[in-house]
Amino acid sequence: MEVRELTTIPEMLEQFSTIQFLYPNMTIERYEAFLKDMIPKSYKQAAVFEDNVCVGLTGFWFGTKLWTGKYIEIDNFIVHPDHRQKGIGTIISDYIDNKAKELECTCIVLDAFTGNFPAHKFYYNLGYVPRGFHFIKTIDENGFS
Known part of the structure; x- marks a missing residue:
């Protein structure tokens, strides 16, 4: 398996x-x-390929906040359903961990929906812990994907 960092619209499309x-x-x-x-x-994607087929990817952002300093935010962590339980999620996570160290980040942050218990377990096993709540106020429900 190979990890590629996608940075252009054509690569992502x-x-x-x-x-x-x-x-x-x-x-x-x-x-x-x-x-x-x-x-x-600063949005990019880290994608895992097996035989030149994408089997998992995550988007990520690099930024700076007052409470964290430099950070990476994971956005939309996806593993192809036919390739789950093969360690692809860990490969992606390791890539993001190394990217965060390379960029001298203090932390990696992400959101997981409250009812997504398999994701919670996955992230706990990787060393993530909840630090607070991500509150939203919906302005236009039709805008959600």
């Missing part, structure tokens, strides 16, 4: 079918529009 495992109603046009907004704001 090639992996659209993987994104659809998490967002089945996402259109490629909407995905591309989001990427055009996100990439200039």
